[in-house]
Amino acid sequence: MDGRKCRNGDIANDNTKTCNFTSRVIWDINDTLLQPPWGDNISSDITSLANYFVTSEGVALIEVFFNALQTSHNEREDIEIE
Numbered sequence: 209m210d211g212r213k214c215r216n217g218d219i220a221n222d223n224t225k226t227c228n229f230t231s232r233v234i235w236d237i238n239d240t241l242l243q244p245p246w247g248d249n250i251s252s253d254i255t256s257l258a259n260y261f262v263t264s265e266g267v268a269l270i271e272v273f274f275n276a277l278q279t280s281h282n283e284r285e286d287i288e289i290e
Contacts, residue, residue, distance in 0.1 A: 236242040254260055261269040280287040 234240050235244045250260075258270055259268045263269060263272060276287055279285075
């Protein structure tokens, strides 16, 4: 997998064989150069934006959101986000 290209044209990290996308994360829509408080210091478990945000239980936030939407759809109930 050495030299694997990422979608953005970068070369994948030699150690983890994953693409470094953290510098491309938009943390603040009003200041797109602003980075999260933790900067690039993130877990090696994070390999894409799909698992960038996790709940305190370790579940990917996008999975929680998808499940809520699916349940709402299946039960024909409105979903409310507070």
